[in-house]
Amino acid sequence: MNAVINENSNYISESVVEVLNSYPFLQFGTFLTNHDMNRVMSVLNEDEAKAKLAASLLLTLPGIPYIYYGEEIGMTGVKPDEYIRTPMQWTANSNAGFTQGTPWIAVNSDYTLKNVEDQQSNPNSLWSLYRDLIEIRNNEASLRRGNYKPVHTSNTSIFAFVRHYESDNVFVISNLSDNQVSDISLQLPFSGVTSGEYSLYDLLGGGAQSITISGDGYTAVTINDLPAQSTRIYTLKSPGTGVFNYSIPEIEVNLFPVPANDIVFAKISSNRSGKVDYTIMDMTGRRIITSSFWHTESDQNHGIAIGDLTRGFYIINFKFNGSIKSKRFIVQ
Secondary structure: OHHHHHOOOHHHHHHHHHHHHHOOOOOOEEEOOOOOOOOHHHHOOOOHHHHHHHHHHHOOOOOEEEOOOOHHHOOOOOOOHHHHOOOOOOOOOHHHHOOOOOOOOOOOOOOOOOOHHHHHOOOOOHHHHHHHHHHHHHHOHHHHHOEEEEEOOOOOOEEEEEEEEOOEEEEEEEEOOOOOEEEEEEEEEOOOOOOEEEEEEEOOOOOEEEEEEOOOOEEEEEEEEEOOOEEEEEEEEOOOOOOOOOOOOOOEEEEEOOOEOOEEEEEEEOOOOEEEEEEEEEOOOOEEEEEEEEEEOOEOEEEEEOOOOOOEEEEEEEEEOOEEEEEEEEEO
16 A cells, blocks of 8 residues: 555565565465555545555455455545444445445445446446456466566566466566656566567456567566556467467356345346356355346346345356356345
8 A cells, every 4th residue: 555655666565575574475365454444545535546556456466365345446434443334335226225224324425426336337447447356366376376576677666576376477567656657678587488489468458569588587578658557467478389378258247236136137248149048046056046048249238037035145157158157146
């Protein structure tokens, strides 16, 4: 947080080294704030760009990341403690969709502007970035289990590192400042890689650039432009060899509203058409509903009747064009 607030990588680079030297390898938790601290968005003066930057660091650095509820939508709150533990803001409806009764404390007044339902439908929202970062972390073993190699630069507003696990390498670079930085020259320490031609593929959708790795595993890389308060996450990929493989999921599913009552909507993001099979299970794995619907690119929102379900947590598994996606939801 100090690195993001002060736009200086020294705060975080020194802390990472200290933590790695103090605990067994990767056996420690990481978080931005918790239930005893002022909320992230309040600490950052409601600067969403900085909140996104902090999230990208949390979910790419070593350790087991913890997300305090509401951080993913930018909930605010400062001490005393009850004001950092206000009801979760699910929707723009009464009591933020948290309860049909009377909550123990009033919801934040900004719930009509900051809630899960609205942010789930906005691909540029803070919630959407958290979703993308979590998916990238789940897909990249080096971000979960890999070692950490700092990448040194004379510009203190740039923070960069490589995570390495077995034959996988992920390179992360962040611009902590509020100005775009251009022509960033770095020496990247890739491990377990033979010399040759490769591509750095941006997992957040920013394209790719070709690089040449020398025999000692190091390569000089220039990042042409890095926008203010942004992060890029690159995986090293060797086209045609299958050694470095990152596949973008064919099916992306978002559920809304959460919690739900009589109906829950599944938004399927795919340019393919076809039948989507789904199964709803309770938390013991018991199948309750099995059905299907037809998806087209022009009709991406699909209503699923759940009026017969009792209150509680459920899992819904979707199968579409050979891809499987699981989502958890709440019946209120």
